[in-house]
Amino acid sequence: MNLTSSPSKAGAASRYVFEATGLIKDFDDGQVHALRGVDLQIEDGEFVAIVGPSGSGKTTLLQMLGALDRPSEGTLKYRGESLLDLPDPAAYRAHEIGFVFQAFHLLPTFTASENVQIPMFEDHKSRAERQERALELLKAVGLEERVNHYPAKLSGGERQRVAIARSLANSPSVLLADEPTGNLDSESANHVLDLLRSLHADRRMTLILVTHDMSIAACAQRAIQMKDGCAVFDGDPAKLSIHRIA
């Protein structure tokens, strides 16, 4: 795999999509310890929920996996290659990773279709190809009737579905979702969760979802519980509540 020029979604130098060893992240000159030596391996195609209370380090971990930030110490590999030595993190984020945010982060002055096209500017697609791809993705998330709607004219659930379509724009192999249902009512949350699960199943994507909602974590194949910057549980989500009680 070459993360610099032509990221290969098929390339698999390692059985793991992500391998982290002794991952530490400090802020404020070491005054705040967001991650305190996290070790984890995530396999290709896994659906992993990262759970934990606020300040436990789950979002910081997601930032590391998405190359949005660098750890203070430790190693972090993506398909066997170090994420810390990326010469072009933007290329990695553009082609390998799809982000879904809690607050959707759609650009308000762009229509649903245009929002979906935003990541494609780095993929050298023609205007027509971008439009066609956006339409295809909005259809895939059930929003073909909302293509030309601005975010302000969409419901919360619809906005998140547009954001999911946007995250798929460059056909990433990994989807990183930060509290994707956090701003939604329960019905919309269920729709979005169903959509993410079907994407994971149909596209065989690796789905890493940060949530503090145990019922959502229960949908995952595997749960990693964070507490005070450490992974205190890693296993079957069904055992998560037992672990918490214990």
Place this chain on the structure above:
Amino acid sequence: MTFLDVIIRGLKRRPLRTGLTLLGISVGIAAVVALIGLSRGLVTSWTAGMRQRGTEIVVSNFRGSLTPKPFPAFTRDRIANLPGVAATCTILVDLMGIENAELMIVSGREWGCFAWENLKLVSGRMPNDQNEHAVVLGTNAADILKKKIGDTVQIETEELTVVGIANGGAFVENGSVILPLPLLQQITGNHDQISAIDVRVTPGMNDAGIRHLCDEMNKLIPEGHAEPAGEHIASSEGYRVINAMSWGTSLLAILVGVLGVTNTMLMSVFERKQEIAVLLALGWRPSRIVRMILWESALLGFLGGIIGVLLGIIGVQLLKMAPALRGMLEPDLRTNLMLEAIAIAVFVGVLSGLYPAWRSSRVAPSLALHG
């Protein structure tokens, strides 16, 4: 959607702020167009006037002065017989307040010389001789002074009769009060003094020949300076002062524009910090963010330039009507000045966008996962 759409939407997000910033730039550019147009107009108007008179070389003495200094009329005798000189005409020009006009061009011309030939009478007649207490008014001068044939014009303490109204074929000529040289010398007390010698060269002489002839003349007349017609205005102290003041004022106005655009773009970057972080998280390279900000500010400059040029044209038309300028010069609003002004505006935009663009490149992509 194209990248240009992204840039335009960025500017449309805050229409009021964008509009006010555009206004700021456009005022600066309007100042450039108006002031530079007027100062260049000074040269082109006077050059056009001399072309109409058939003058190819002007001998004058602008050195160390805002207006030409008078020099002895006999200076002409030293150059009139040089090879290549076809005809000469001694002239005394002054700028004077005449009646209700604050500043008029008063041109005393050697009686019978070629500088009278281009005057096409619209009404009346030419003076009968150089001793007649009479003037010919250019058509604009007649309008400004509201005079018709038979009226009198008071110049200093003399009352002169308007005997003719003439079209001189050029703005400056039409804005002039024209009278025989001895009369103006007498009125202004410049006996045997002139301020210029208009020279016609032999037909067919090229630019190099004209410059060579100027050099020959300059060897003979230390009290004056011979230059191709028009250049004597452009190289004069007065014009240089006017030009420097025009540019100085324009640059101050442009500086205000730069600060305005910088402020707008900086505010925009601060407001859009999280949006920029999201774009970075979605795979945009920092260089694309920088380009986006620079294009936005360049587009602001471009639009401000166009509006500024339009405002400048309107401003110049208003300035032309000012009592001090009426009839004296035609602003030079050629396309190249408009293009220069728009190019300056775009440069201002890009320059103003540099710091905000640099700030945008420093936004941490991790901010995308906050809030």
